[in-house]
Amino acid sequence: MSGQSPQDAWPLWEVFVRGRRGLSHTHAGSLHAPDAQMALRNARDLYTRRAEGVSIWVVPSTAITASSPDEKDPFFEPAADKPYRHPTFYEIPEGVKHL
Amino acid sequence: MTPVTAAESLTPELAAARALGDDALVLAQRLGEWAGDAPVLEEDVALTNIALDLLGQARTLLSLTGDEDELAFLREEHEFRNVQLAELPIGDFADTTARQLYFSVYQELLYAALADTGGALAPLAAKAVVEVAYHRDHAEQWTLRLGDGTEESHRRMQRAVDGLWRYTGELFEPLDGLGVDLPGLHPVWRERVADVLGRATLTVPGGPDRTPWAAGAGRQGVHTEAFGRLLAEMQYLHRAHPGASW
Amino acid sequence: MTTTAEHTAPGRAASAPPPDQGELQAAFDDAVAADTRIEPRDWMPDAYRATLVRQMAQHAHSEIIGMQPEANWITRAPSLRRKAILMAKVQDEAGHGLYLYSATETLGVSRDDLLDKLHAGRQRYSSIFNYPTLTWADVGAIGWLVDGAAITNQVPLCRCSYGPYARAMVRICKEESFHQRQGYELLLALSRGTPEQHAMAQDAVNRWWWPSLMMFGPADGESAHSAQSMAWKIKRHSNDELRQRFVDICVPQAEVLGLTLPDPDLRWNESRGSYDHGAIDWSEFQEVLRGNGPCNEQRLDRRRTAHENGTWVREAAAAYAAKHAADQDNAHEEARA
Numbered sequence: 001m002s003g004q005s006p007q008d009a010w011p012l013w014e015v016f017v018r019g020r021r022g023l024s025h026t027h028a029g030s031l032h033a034p035d036a037q038m039a040l041r042n043a044r045d046l047y048t049r050r051a052e053g054v055s056i057w058v059v060p061s062t063a064i065t066a067s068s069p070d071e072k073d074p075f076f077e078p079a080a081d082k083p084y085r086h087p088t089f090y091e092i093p094e095g096v097k098h099l
Numbered sequence: 100m101t102p103v104t105a106a107e108s109l110t111p112e113l114a115a116a117r118a119l120g121d122d123a124l125v126l127a128q129r130l131g132e133w134a135g136d137a138p139v140l141e142e143d144v145a146l147t148n149i150a151l152d153l154l155g156q157a158r159t160l161l162s163l164t165g166d167e168d169e170l171a172f173l174r175e176e177h178e179f180r181n182v183q184l185a186e187l188p189i190g191d192f193a194d195t196t197a198r199q200l201y202f203s204v205y206q207e208l209l210y211a212a213l214a215d216t217g218g219a220l221a222p223l224a225a226k227a228v229v230e231v232a233y234h235r236d237h238a239e240q241w242t243l244r245l246g247d248g249t250e251e252s253h254r255r256m257q258r259a260v261d262g263l264w265r266y267t268g269e270l271f272e273p274l275d276g277l278g279v280d281l282p283g284l285h286p287v288w289r290e291r292v293a294d295v296l297g298r299a300t301l302t303v304p305g306g307p308d309r310t311p312w313a314a315g316a317g318r319q320g321v322h323t324e325a326f327g328r329l330l331a332e333m334q335y336l337h338r339a340h341p342g343a344s345w
Numbered sequence: 346m347t348t349t350a351e352h353t354a355p356g357r358a359a360s361a362p363p364p365d366q367g368e369l370q371a372a373f374d375d376a377v378a379a380d381t382r383i384e385p386r387d388w389m390p391d392a393y394r395a396t397l398v399r400q401m402a403q404h405a406h407s408e409i410i411g412m413q414p415e416a417n418w419i420t421r422a423p424s425l426r427r428k429a430i431l432m433a434k435v436q437d438e439a440g441h442g443l444y445l446y447s448a449t450e451t452l453g454v455s456r457d458d459l460l461d462k463l464h465a466g467r468q469r470y471s472s473i474f475n476y477p478t479l480t481w482a483d484v485g486a487i488g489w490l491v492d493g494a495a496i497t498n499q500v501p502l503c504r505c506s507y508g509p510y511a512r513a514m515v516r517i518c519k520e521e522s523f524h525q526r527q528g529y530e531l532l533l534a535l536s537r538g539t540p541e542q543h544a545m546a547q548d549a550v551n552r553w554w555w556p557s558l559m560m561f562g563p564a565d566g567e568s569a570h571s572a573q574s575m576a577w578k579i580k581r582h583s584n585d586e587l588r589q590r591f592v593d594i595c596v597p598q599a600e601v602l603g604l605t606l607p608d609p610d611l612r613w614n615e616s617r618g619s620y621d622h623g624a625i626d627w628s629e630f631q632e633v634l635r636g637n638g639p640c641n642e643q644r645l646d647r648r649r650t651a652h653e654n655g656t657w658v659r660e661a662a663a664a665y666a667a668k669h670a671a672d673q674d675n676a677h678e679e680a681r682a
Contacts, residue, residue: 252661
């Protein structure tokens, strides 16, 4: 009665939009669509109706593998203690330019 | 209030622009009826995008031939020159999809040809053809899914393409002043529509594609019964307050 | 169960030993206290999750049901410019509903479930949409007052502790900025128009003013969920505080409109630096909430009917996708080759 038969359920897609040339695709949100072709079109209508994009990717939500939510886990912790990867680590005498 | 210029006293080019503007306006009005009632929310957004494109085209075209609001709200049925296909009730989603397929393939061919003429309407047509190509793609995607979906959707879609077929011939009646050979576009249209219907496992309708009535159809100001109600609804508020600004 | 970045139940690295409940709670409390956003795969208290689902679903449902009273005027809009504006606005509401359903789905519920609950009357939408749009001026009053009240409520939600909700609200607030302005402009044109148009505008404001004030919810002492939501930083200001902010904004706007707000007790209070307003009829609010408003049944019926009429379409698209899944894979391979 409510139309909740599994036959009419559409899978979830994650939408990534490139705002303009020169930028990378950024996660914009998600939507439901029966297949990739329709997902792309729905994404165009939903996430770029104010001219927010020049290119769209859609990915089935189930196809994304995520890292652990814990930011202190072995995935990210080691990167946090390597400040020498960042330019601000280095002290340069005042007046030195183009560095 | 300035009286609306009758189509007969316009140049052929402007009269044709007005007819195309009427097509776009009336179809936008019909698509507006779907708001909130589409089969899925994503489709609400998509149908409104199409309606807004059409409404934009209508406003540009009608403004070439007079005040857009006077033209939209103060003319009577017989003064409108839109094809009957545009004015038919929305029906179910199959009816709407079939109409969108027929109409957008036509509009895409027409605007592409019009853009090539280099005439006064060419820049406008060049802009519209991009919008309309998307409408055609949308209609094509849905025709495939409804035609080749379930038994029920196939049945509904076949009924819809059959039912609307007899309004398609009118689209290719000559329209003076455009510099476009409309009858010449008809075979291309048939081919493209047949291709989509074929891929959608639907049968190309075989019946007559236009009215036998000598009075003509929409382009002659002869409309369907449903059109009077469409105008009654669209115009009542504007007409109830003569001269008011909104 | 999926393993997606956003749309999944909370997870942990399989290798890590399960932290105890107290540690998790402490980490959550710290994050909220530090104004760090909570993200979908973080651990969160069940009650926090349930509160978010309830509030975000209600918010999404409100956008969807809220399309009806305004769509009621699309086919009758008195100028083509107004027709285009109204269509774009109603379309935005569908879009905002979709953003919000999408954000709610990150909490491990599906949109289909949420819609089922809406259709079964088990989840609410904003009571304001149970009032009818009787004249064209109502479209203006909704834009000015209803959207105005909604924006007052929503702007603080852009800083809500739950990341996906806050991000959806940022997008929605940005897009909605035109909604209120078009309503105000519409009313201004009517108010400065013919006497009939002016009367139409005043009548609409008379009918929408009090229901708009009720949109902020019960007075602070009476509000069931407020205190906990404030502690969780889902909510940032109390109902009464937001209501007062709205009243203070509206009074001078009404003066410019040349329209009267229907409250004889409305007056400037020098000591508070705010406007005092008359007592709100909370019995009306409770009755509408209970389902006895002028349009409760009509709105829900319309929504259910649209959903049921769409079932065969959704089924067709799903069947087509299943049939052609292989084609799409092949096309994908070809594109990569």
